[in-house]
Amino acid sequence: MTEPGQAANALELKDLSVAYRVGRRNRAVLRNVNLTIKAGEAYGLVGESGCGKSTVALSVVRYLPRNGSITGGSIALDGKDVMKLDAEALRRARADSVSMVYQDPGKALNPSLRIGRQLTEIFELTGVTGQAAQDKALAMLNRVRISDPASVMQRYPHQLSGGMQQRVAIAMALANDPSMLILDEPTTGLDATVEAEVLDLIGQLRRELSASILFISHNLAVVSNMCDRVGVLYAGMLVEEGSTKDVFNDPRHPYTVALLRCLPRGGQRKDQGRLDTIPGFLPGIGATIAGCAFADRCALATERCRAEPPPLYELGDGRLSRCHYHDKAQSLPRATPAEIAAAAPKQAPPVLQVEGLNKTYASHGRPLRAVKDVSVSLRPGETLGLVGESGSGKTTFARLLLGLIAPDDGGSIELEGKQLAPRLASRSEDQVKAVQIVFQNPDSALNRSHSIRHILSRALKRLGGLSGKTLDTRLEELVRSVRLTDRHLAVKPRQLSGGLKQRVAIARAFAGDPRIVVCDEPTSALDVSVQAAILNLLADLQSRQDVSYIFISHDLGVVRYLSDKIAVLYLGRIMEFGPSEAVFSGPHHPYTEALLSAVPKLDRTESLRIRLDGEIPSAANPPTGCVFHTRCPRKIGAICETQEPELTEVQPGHTIRCHIPYAELAKLQKPKTMETA
Amino acid sequence: MVFLGGQVLPGNVGRAILGPFADQRAVDALNHSLGVDRPLLVQYGSWIWNFLHGDMGTSYVFRAPVAPFVVDALGNSMKLALVAFVLVVPIGILGGVIAALNFNRPLDRIISLGGLSVTVLPEFVTGIILILIFGVWLRWLPIAAAWPKGAGFFTQLYYLILPSLPLFLVLFGYIARMARSGMIEALDSDYTRTAVLKGLPWRTVIWRHVLRNALLPTITVIATQTGYLIGGLVVIETLFRYQGIGSLIFTAARGKDFPMLEAGILTIGIVYAVATLIADFLYSVLNPRIRLGAEQ
Ligand SMILES: Nc1ncnc2c1ncn2[C@@H]1O[C@H](COP(=O)(O)OP(=O)(O)OP(=O)(O)O)[C@@H](O)[C@H]1O
Ligand code: SF4
Ligand code: SF4
Ligand SMILES: [Mg+2]
Numbered sequence: 001m002t003e004p005g006q007a008a009n010a011l012e013l014k015d016l017s018v019a020y021r022v023g024r025r026n027r028a029v030l031r032n033v034n035l036t037i038k039a040g041e042a043y044g045l046v047g048e049s050g051c052g053k054s055t056v057a058l059s060v061v062r063y064l065p066r067n068g069s070i071t072g073g074s075i076a077l078d079g080k081d082v083m084k085l086d087a088e089a090l091r092r093a094r095a096d097s098v099s100m101v102y103q104d105p106g107k108a109l110n111p112s113l114r115i116g117r118q119l120t121e122i123f124e125l126t127g128v129t130g131q132a133a134q135d136k137a138l139a140m141l142n143r144v145r146i147s148d149p150a151s152v153m154q155r156y157p158h159q160l161s162g163g164m165q166q167r168v169a170i171a172m173a174l175a176n177d178p179s180m181l182i183l184d185e186p187t188t189g190l191d192a193t194v195e196a197e198v199l200d201l202i203g204q205l206r207r208e209l210s211a212s213i214l215f216i217s218h219n220l221a222v223v224s225n226m227c228d229r230v231g232v233l234y235a236g237m238l239v240e241e242g243s244t245k246d247v248f249n250d251p252r253h254p255y256t257v258a259l260l261r262c263l264p265r266g267g268q269r270k271d272q273g274r275l276d277t278i279p280g281f282l283p284g285i286g287a288t289i290a291g292c293a294f295a296d297r298c299a300l301a302t303e304r305c306r307a308e309p310p311p312l313y314e315l316g317d318g319r320l321s322r323c324h325y326h327d328k329a330q331s332l333p334r335a336t337p338a339e340i341a342a343a344a345p346k347q348a349p350p351v352l353q354v355e356g357l358n359k360t361y362a363s364h365g366r367p368l369r370a371v372k373d374v375s376v377s378l379r380p381g382e383t384l385g386l387v388g389e390s391g392s393g394k395t396t397f398a399r400l401l402l403g404l405i406a407p408d409d410g411g412s413i414e415l416e417g418k419q420l421a422p423r424l425a426s427r428s429e430d431q432v433k434a435v436q437i438v439f440q441n442p443d444s445a446l447n448r449s450h451s452i453r454h455i456l457s458r459a460l461k462r463l464g465g466l467s468g469k470t471l472d473t474r475l476e477e478l479v480r481s482v483r484l485t486d487r488h489l490a491v492k493p494r495q496l497s498g499g500l501k502q503r504v505a506i507a508r509a510f511a512g513d514p515r516i517v518v519c520d521e522p523t524s525a526l527d528v529s530v531q532a533a534i535l536n537l538l539a540d541l542q543s544r545q546d547v548s549y550i551f552i553s554h555d556l557g558v559v560r561y562l563s564d565k566i567a568v569l570y571l572g573r574i575m576e577f578g579p580s581e582a583v584f585s586g587p588h589h590p591y592t593e594a595l596l597s598a599v600p601k602l603d604r605t606e607s608l609r610i611r612l613d614g615e616i617p618s619a620a621n622p623p624t625g626c627v628f629h630t631r632c633p634r635k636i637g638a639i640c641e642t643q644e645p646e647l648t649e650v651q652p653g654h655t656i657r658c659h660i661p662y663a664e665l666a667k668l669q670k671p672k673t674m675e676t677a
Numbered sequence: 678m679v680f681l682g683g684q685v686l687p688g689n690v691g692r693a694i695l696g697p698f699a700d701q702r703a704v705d706a707l708n709h710s711l712g713v714d715r716p717l718l719v720q721y722g723s724w725i726w727n728f729l730h731g732d733m734g735t736s737y738v739f740r741a742p743v744a745p746f747v748v749d750a751l752g753n754s755m756k757l758a759l760v761a762f763v764l765v766v767p768i769g770i771l772g773g774v775i776a777a778l779n780f781n782r783p784l785d786r787i788i789s790l791g792g793l794s795v796t797v798l799p800e801f802v803t804g805i806i807l808i809l810i811f812g813v814w815l816r817w818l819p820i821a822a823a824w825p826k827g828a829g830f831f832t833q834l835y836y837l838i839l840p841s842l843p844l845f846l847v848l849f850g851y852i853a854r855m856a857r858s859g860m861i862e863a864l865d866s867d868y869t870r871t872a873v874l875k876g877l878p879w880r881t882v883i884w885r886h887v888l889r890n891a892l893l894p895t896i897t898v899i900a901t902q903t904g905y906l907i908g909g910l911v912v913i914e915t916l917f918r919y920q921g922i923g924s925l926i927f928t929a930a931r932g933k934d935f936p937m938l939e940a941g942i943l944t945i946g947i948v949y950a951v952a953t954l955i956a957d958f959l960y961s962v963l964n965p966r967i968r969l970g971a972e973q
Contacts, residue, residue: 061874063870063873063874066780087879091876091877091878091879092876093876094873094874094875094876095875095876095877096876098874099874100874102867104867107866107867107868108867108868108870108871109868109871110868110871110872110886110890111868111890111964111965111966112889112890112893112963112964112965113885113886121875121877121881121885122875122876125875125876125877156965156966158965158966169871172871172875176875176876
């Protein structure tokens with residue numbers, strides 16, 4: 001099979017076509033995909049949700065869903081045709097040469113077996129049993145740098161954090177020393193810093209192992225940091241391929257160009273213009289595609305594009321583009337104009353003033369201070385970005401504002417100068433209307449059995465106190481303001497895509513002319529193109545209605561785009577608070593510095609990265625002194641362990657909680673210019 | 678515990694006793710007779726008090742303490758229920774597992790449809806059919822369940838097979854269906870995919886990874902089915918002229934022997950409650966998430 005003297009490609013897909021059977025018809029999902037991964041190479045596969053990325057991965061390991069079938073082409077692993085293997089040979093291929101890690105490690109591990117058992121069974125396949133298998137399993141856990149591997153062996157999956165679970169899943173995947181490792185969105189859904197840790201781990205392991213990698217992700221920045229080459233998948237077709245550097249810096253397909261433009265890059269802010277978007281949707285599975293699959297959404301499309309399917313043009317240097325006009329791809333006109341009216345500087349009195357807010361939960365008899373002594377203020381039309389790892393108190397703070405939980409006695413929340421009752425039930429109707437929320441997952445927030453019209457009319461009735469004719473006019477306005485159409489009013493939530501559902505959720509939050517809208521990870525579940533549209537929408541609504549946002553997201557690029565002020569939280573305390581630009585460009589708190597350096601960057605200028613080691617301490621038992629000292633890379637000595645630093649104003653409106661003086665921080669952080677992707 | 682047992686009994690006591698497929702008129706009659714008799718709260722309380730102390734009252738019909746009757750009958754019923762259970766649990770689970778492993782193939786269809794159809798047939802129908810086939814026509818099994826005095830274990834078992842079959846059939850469908858859907862869910866899960874992609878042999882995947890997670894919910898169902906099993910006893914025991922708790926209650930209800938009736942019902946309630954407790958206990962032992970949740 002392998003020609004002598006030439007190493008086989010780790011993976012070779014030739015004209016791979018896959019279909020899912022839906023409603024008695026086979027619907028094409030992958031269309032003649034050709035893809036080669038050389039031995040030792042890391043290949044990234046990107047594209048919008050539903051374009052068929054996972055289907056590629058599942059075809060390679062021959063584990064398609066029941067209704068899926070390979071309708072054409074071939075798959076070769078290490079030169080062996082996977083489709084010709086019988087059951088036993090396929091099992092051996094899985095045992096010996098290919099491994100896969102996927103999203104949601106919590107589900108990928110067997111809930112009723114100990115971690116140790118799930119690892120040792122892999123070694124038992126090769127005849128290593130008993131203590132030897134135990135030792136090997138332990139070595140594997142050490143290799144993925146999990147803390148306290150011996151105790152992890154004894155635990156069940158639900159006793160591990162998400163990051164640890166994914167480490168275990170990676171350990172299992174590497175246990176057989178595979179020649180091909182498939183990673184399908186291995187960090188999606190993990191916290192930003194956990195994501196960075198896991199990616200670091202994968203990067204390090206890559207150097208230690210000889211495995212080739214197929215890395216699937218919708219996060220372009222992550223792929224650009226991990227992979228040598230990248231392929232862009234659209235509607236089950238490869239539309240562009242090349243070295244990562246080339247594709248991301250000099251894209252040759254309009255789709256790639258558009259995808260890259262959707263990301264807020266280089267510290268872009270809302271007052272510098274809107275993000276670009278991609279209009280329309282991915283063709284559904286099984287759609288007949290006459291010309292170019294992207295034609296309906298492409299501003300460069302011509303008659304020729306609609307009639308004649310573009311071949312994969314070879315552009316030299318291993319670059320491919322499936323576009324008739326690949327040389328003009330970058331001249332793609334914007335889908336959304338960038339211009340916006342410059343917002344007037346705001347000097348209005350604060351709409352929100354929070355003073356000394358505390359929230360203590362009881363956890364096994366011990367007090368757990370989820371939010372400790374938080375004070376912030378926010379003016380109309382401003383966005384406060386909340387930043388911090390999971391467990392830092394972001395969501396608790398949001399819930400306190402909304403009155404869903406009552407704070408400890410003593411603190412105060414003032415809305416437009418008036419004291420806000422701690423509990424929702426005791427707030428006046430106007431106050432309830434004034435503070436609204438948009439969640440990460442619109443599904444859980446929208447009643448699935450009602451039509452969109454019903455959902456929004458009810459909100460207008462309840463929050464806006466409207467009825468009859470006025471309600472109808474206002475409904476129309478509201479629907480237009482979030483760029484939905486009448487067509488969407490009649491349908492139920494499940495008939496809408498994630499992005500459209502999120503628009504409905506936003507419309508509902510805006511039904512009663514809110515003063516403050518809490519946005520809790522509103523775009524985390526969305527594709528970049530949809531995310532861009534939602535961020536634009538939020539920015540537009542804000543500039544028109546002077547509404548303020550409390551914006552929570554683990555994507556710092558997104559937070560930076562939308563925020564005027566940033567509060568960095570750690571274990572319920574504000575570590576840094578100030579104008580967005582000051583916080584991001586620094587000098588900043590050592591924790592902020594670490595968070596920023598954990599962000600994967602698109603342009604691959606690997607700056608010196610600061611890693612946060614170790615687990616986040618428990619809020620029920622916070623470290624003494626500065627709560628960050630157990631993980632702080634800039635810790636200066638005993639004082640950090642004994643004395644909690646004050647939140648000190650270092651510049652007008654910019655406060656930092658650290659023993660290191662501001663001038664010193666400036667000196668320490670100067671050599672590396674921090675920039676988010 | 679006894680109090681709890683009494684509470685666990687569903688609202689419609691007659692329905693609970695006579696089983697889900699009993700004639701509505703019989704249920705009404707039983708309910709009526711119970712309702713008419715229901716003593717004042719105080720009397721009820723003192724009766725409970727006595728029950729707690731082992732004094733179940735005195736039978737109107739036999740002019741003798743109720744307790745020995747109830748204990749004997751319960752023992753007999755337990756034997757019958759046990760035989761049915763020992764037969765149906767493994768076979769029902771096996772049926773469900775086989776169906777799931779052959780998802781949407783003929784074998785799956787046969788098991789699923791067969792299970793469903795025997796489940797919807799009331800016990801007395803299947804009971805009569807079985808009597809006709811095995812007792813009258815083939816003459817393989819005795820048609821009355823009462824074995825000769827002093828019969829040994831195997832003889833008793835032999836006599837119990839035919840009466841336990843209708844119960845078996847009713848339960849088989851439920852258990853198989855539950856096991857099947859649990860299996861299908863587990864087979865479709867990510868952890869099964871992980872196990873398969875590790876390159877484990879198929880049998881290991883099923884035995885080690887799929888079965889345990891798949892059968893967890895089935896255990897709960899089996900426990901709730903205990904209720905049906907006991908309800909079904911009334912019909913079956915009457916049909917096969919078997920001296921169990923079901924026929925005891927039936928006779929007592931017909932003879933307006935209220936102390937006997939109440940003692941019988943309360944006993945069933947207790948059995949039901951105990952079975953539920955055992956099921957909960959088993960479930961939490963098998964499920965590490967619940968077992969270890971408290972430690973954290
Ligand atoms: N079992 C199935 N039956 C029918 N359609 C399916 C099935 N599985 C996936 N699809 C559809 O096939 C298309 C490709 O799915 P796939 O999971 O490969 O996409 P993806 O690129 O991995 O998306 P994501 O980024 O959301 O994971 C989607 O439109 C999806 O809805
Ligand atoms: S072929 Fe035409 S429609 Fe397709 S991407 Fe190129 S320019 Fe756009
Ligand atoms: S006070 Fe010390 S430990 Fe805390 S952030 Fe500053 S340097 Fe680090
Ligand atoms: Mg996917």
